Amino acid sequence: MTDDEAHHPRLLLLDEADGEIEGRAKYHKLLYNYVDEEAEDSELSFVREERGPYDPGLSQAMQRYIDLGHVEVDEEDEPHEIRQTEKGERYMSGYERTKMRLDETFRQTKKRIAETVKKHGEKSANEMVQEENIQEAKDNPFRKDLK
Numbered sequence: 581m582t583d584d585e586a587h588h589p590r591l592l593l594l595d596e597a598d599g600e601i602e603g604r605a606k607y608h609k610l611l612y613n614y615v616d617e618e619a620e621d622s623e624l625s626f627v628r629e630e631r632g633p634y635d636p637g638l639s640q641a642m643q644r645y646i647d648l649g650h651v652e653v654d655e656e657d658e659p660h661e662i663r664q665t666e667k668g669e670r671y672m673s674g675y676e677r678t679k680m681r682l683d684e685t686f687r688q689t690k691k692r693i694a695e696t697v698k699k700h701g702e703k704s705a706n707e708m709v710q711e712e713n714i715q716e717a718k719d720n721p722f723r724k725d726l727k
Contacts, residue, residue, distance in 0.1 A: 595672040596697045603659025606705035618692035626726040633717045
């Protein structure tokens, strides 16, 4: 089992961002920065899309989290607000406590995700798109696999 399967970085990233991320574009860029700058062994994959790096698995994962009641998306305004629900907070609290005791590699994943959020979490998606690593990814042909 990969760290991605074992540690749920997409959900962990939302939790680490105080349970709220403003827009899917920002979510994709945060995940890309996590994989590009922090993760040592990640199977998250990205392709080059119109706005830069795009995680094709994020939409499917988000739908699972919504179906489980862990996440809600406010689609009334742009960008869509992605929020962790109270149920999602309880789940992550128990999940993290358990993983911290049973899985030594989880601490590293959590630390790396925290570093990504600390470094990029306050930036808008537009500010993140201007960063060098995102611009380099955007220089690739459309739909090219990036990571």
